[in-house]
């Protein structure tokens with residue numbers, strides 16, 4: 001007879017979660033972020049209390065940012081480990097929806113467990129229950145469905161026997177990887193059931209490496225051999241597959257240059273001769289010049305999002321082919337690509353073997369030195385110390401302070417573009433950019449998650465003033481937990497990058513910078529004082545030289561260290577970059593909009609459907 005153990009559904013869930021291992025023998029779910037409410041405190045809360053040795057619980061200040069920390073943790077560890085996040089029902093749950101979407105876009109694992117309404121409907125409507133007049137099965141958690149890779153609602157304790165294995169299958173599957181939401185009815189959390197003991201036996205989820213189909217492999221190898229000017233677009237999948245060495249070997253063996261997306265950056269060292277650097281809208285001239293004339297564009301582990309493809313205007317060679325080596329069939333087939341459905345590492349290795357001695361004759365000389373001649377001076381410390389520093393100069397100061405242990409991270413605002421163009425990544429995973437959802441508010445919590453993932457790394461987070469204002473509360477969590485990372489706040493008094501985009505699309509400066517927004521008195525936020533009030537060490541610096549001094553003491557810090565600097569909202573790196581499709585009004589009373597529209601229409605003709 002099957003041996004059983006009587007547990008509540010919540011106890012069973014945490015016991016199962018703690019027993020799931022990755023291929024390296026580590027617990028896949030490293031811990032659980034939790035904010036309790038009536039929807040989870042009695043059930044999941046009680047269960048978590050008993051497993052703290054195996055599955056520690058961390059208390060954050062906002063469900064969204066707790067989930068950001070969890071997601072950054074998983075991203076930094078190349079999806080090999082993840083975290084669980086639990087919330088109450090209603091607002092606690094919906095606070096996690098943005099984070100779920102972020103994980104969904106970026107294909108990152110996270111186990112979201114929002115509480116849900118009573119399955120038995122006894123107390124209906126429970127506090128925070130929305131009531132659908134026409135559908136008795138709806139709760140707010142249905143909004144997780146489009147942003148979860150796997151969604152389930154646990155309405156009976158024994159459903160966990162199927163739901164949990166599916167959840168872990170999803171999070172550990174390289175192709176399907178993404179957020180899992182298990183909406184957990186609050187009465188069910190507390191109900192007992194006789195679970196088979198075998199259900200809780202440690203289970204190992206190894207990372208499946210999908211090997212290429214022979215026919216696809218031969219077709220792609222032929223296409224590469226035929227190409228006069230092939231180029232590789234390295235995306236985040238290169239990191240998640242652990243394919244950085246394979247990529248370097250492939251590029252070297254066949255003399256094919258590599259460009260890097262935001263998620264792919266740091267796949268190759270910045271100074272590797274075949275690394276042409278950043279591609280696309282936030283890219284540099286070396287990559288974009290070669291991409292414009294490439295006759296074969298081989299994406300490796302990339303989603304080909306618009307910032308990479310210049311809204312499909314970048315790959316301009318009329319005879320060019322798109323090819324895509326990707327573990328997800330969805331991506332491999334994008335834009336009529338020649339597909340190679342495979343894991344990046346084994347795919348590149350197999351492709352290399354199929355190419356044999358093939359050595360492309362790619363003319364890539366001088367492009368990189370020209371580029372650095374242009375952009376390096378932008379990052380130098382300014383000689384005019386009275387002018388407001390630029391964001392480029394801030395990047396330069398942080399770069400000069402960076403060590404081999406540094407991981408720079410960011411998600412939204414001016415800095416992702418500046419960092420993509422200017423930051424020099426020497427080693428894989430030293431550049432952590434959330435640019436799939438580019439979610440303001442990922443930064444501070446994400447930096448905390450990265451540091452939890454890799455306590456030995458020197459984590460430096462870039463955030464604008466706008467992003468800081470949107471989500472900063474986890475600074476207090478990091479202070480309380482003694483998690484040390486550096487936050488560089490560039491205060492340009494508003495949404496600088498969107499203000500520039502507004503101007504570039506012919507718009508009047510309006511509602512972006514604080515001065516251009518409705519106000520009774522000028523806004524004057526003391527970011528350093530704010531950060532200090534939450535337990536961070538903080539300092540306001542007034543020059544690049546002072547910033548360098550402040551950065552030099554970051555290794556002494558026991559918790560978050562916030563360095564604030566005012567920057568000029570207008571300048572950004574003028575070089576590199578390619579067109580980005582942002583709809584400009586077709587009619588307007590503003591002459592500048594009409595001119596921008598004319599420019600837009602001419603650029604739009606370069607956008608390719610093929």
Ligand SMILES: Cc1ncc(C[n+]2csc(CCOP(=O)(O)OP(=O)(O)O)c2C)c(N)n1
Nearest residue numbers: 412413414440464465466467494495496497
């Ligand atoms: C949650 C969210 N809301 C809105 C946006 C659109 N957005 C992108 S950047 C930005 C402004 C960022 O301002 P700040 O952090 O101060 O950076 P800056 O560009 O000024 O350097 C906005 C509103 C976004 N990416 N995420």
Ligand SMILES: [Mg+2]
Nearest residue numbers: 464465494496
């Ligand atoms: Mg700003």
